[in-house]
Amino acid sequence: MDLISQIISLTFLAQVLRLFTPYFLGANAANFSERSGVVNIAIEGFMIISAMGYALFTIFSGSAVVGFFSAILVGILFSLLFSLFVIKLKINQIVAGVGFNLLMAGLVKFLIIFLFQSSSNTPRFDSLPNIYFLENIPFIGKVLSDYIILFSFALIFISNFVLFKTKFGLRLRSVGENPEAGESLGIKVRLYKLYGVIICGFLASLGGIWLASNQNSFSDGMIAGRGYIAIAAMIIGKWKPVNIFVACIMFAFFEALEISLQISGTFIPSQIVQMLPYLITILVLIGFIGKTKPPAADGIPY
């Protein structure tokens, strides 16, 4: 009973939305890249480096807004670097992605130790500003007043619109499906792949920034595999924004449930409770979602 009343509370909803945000940003990031035919498993790395970027620039400038824009810039710069490897130099995309993730994890650890003489986290810093008049709504005010959370909701429509209703989206997708066909009609294949990866970098860094801003401190390992879960959500969502939204909400819901279960205390061993989100997702996957099909030229260098 206790658990059920907890689940249908607004606090629980707020918790779900908070967990949902980085997943959804990451999954859309991955989707823009894959729709252009670039498999990007470096979402995790992009999130790590931009979270770190936000921490550093906020601490050193004293302004969260400066921190925000600088971190976005960092994310985009690294996505350009990634493009250099996979689009220009045509390095295997998985190898480049793994390399990026390892590099970012090492780089931030080094920076924390080097700059702050701490083994695992930075000093505290400010959160991003909120929409102040919404902040005081009980329970969900904190969620409703958060620009990035609101943006990620808008992103369902933005992604859908951009991918399926605009010239840009049509061309981006053509490049991920059949670049030869696109090229025969005069579409600049590599340029569109570059666009895909840059949008990916931008969205992933929003996710990283949001996590850092919420925690008011950057700690080693704080992204905790969210970049990978985001990719899983994209696959479960069959590369379609609305389905991806459902997948992310599902992940977030079961993760919130897991947290509630742990707090309320149960006889079930905690390891099993922690497995819940993934276990249930896999079951749902088997039960409801048919065969998934990535863009036809996904992962093939051009």
Next chain:
Amino acid sequence: MNIIEFKNITKKFGNLTANDNVTFSIKKNSVHCIVGENGAGKSTLMKILFGVYRQDEGIITIKGKEADFSSPLDAIDCRIGMLHQHFMLIEDFTVLENVILGSEITRNIKLDFDKSEKILNEYIEKYNLDLSLDKKISELSISEQQKVEILKLLYRNSDIIIFDEPTAVLSPIEVIEFFKIIYQFKIEGKTIILITHKLNEVKEISEYVSVLRRGKLVYETDAENLDIKILSKEIVGDVDVKNDSGNYEYEGEPGVLAELKNINLKKNKLNVLNNFDIKLKKGEIYGICGVEGNGQNEVIDILYGLNKNFTGDLNIHTKKISLVPDDRIKKGMIKEFSVGENIIIKKKNLKSVNSKSILKAANDVIIKYDVRLPEVNAPMESLSGGNQQKVIIAREVELDNDLLIFSHPTRGVDIAASSFIHSMILEQKKKGKAILLVSSDLDEILKLSDRFGVINKGCIVAEFEKNQFNLQDETEKTILLESIGKLMIGITGEQKN
């Protein structure tokens, strides 16, 4: 008036000369055929004209001005359109999306689907294309996909249109429809360049013909002076085309090897096979001709054991069956593997696979069947279509199975390779194999079969014995062909004999 002039065009790929000092011109508002064997350099020359490749030497002038294209975009701007030999379509996109891609109509930042639809539906109606714009390419047949490509050209207002082997994938009836579109283009003042292998088509439609052989322009003629014999000789050059005058009759024990009786099959609740009956006998070639998609593939799947969801009697007295599939690239080979690997992969009782045994498998076939390839270990995809097909047929034939199925064995294959493949098939018959030949090429069916059936809507609607179709009299022949044509599209109510 010459609308296009090729002047001394040379194009090399490494040390291979694909086009060698080619000079000729194309008249405005003409239908100009370019013929030549696989690898003669036809596609390369057209791709240069379309801005895909750039020539190493020589110039092209279009409407009197020198064309200096750096990409197909420049060619499209010059109102040149090209229908590629391999379709350039996106499977997961709708017809509409495929057509507008690259030349989209927008309103503000949104794609203006309504307006594009209106424009395209006008073209569809005018040219009788019979396409629905919101279907995905993956749901369309090959000939419908070709219509999408044609729609792309119309949408871009092309007035010089290059067709690279458009009829290779079409059935006889679809070819007639396709020619109607070409005639209409001609009436509208467009200039048409048509690449083809099929000489009867050249005879029917061309006003001018140019022949390429090993990269060189070797022969030119206009329709009045066109002689098919001379033309085919110019195409192949000195090599003489083998004529099947030899004796390929089987003289051993006769016998039925496989029998299909009253076979019915449903697919998505539709009947794809309706009381289908055939008998395959030792030392006999049984042909099935028909418009593609009338159940041919399903019959093959059942015979080959790939589909067991049918009702009816299937009696096969052998387990040794070979198949040469219709789509050689998707079903017949692993295109990244070498010739040897593709052969050895089907060998039974293989003791060990190593580079030596692979090399031997490759060399045996290459020598015996005269396969031409860049080098022994080159991947299958780097071979020309005719040579790929020779390798696949060689592999299947060398397995020495009792029942052989050939599905469109010479589709997209040039004259010399085709006649080679035909004699390979006939030799198998002589050895006493039972052979099923499925083809939409009526000439091929008539030439090879001992008996054949016409398939329509999953049923053999008529069967012909050799003495019924092996006619000398030209008028009788024409009448026969006409009635077969009608049977193929299901027009007549004639009963099975």
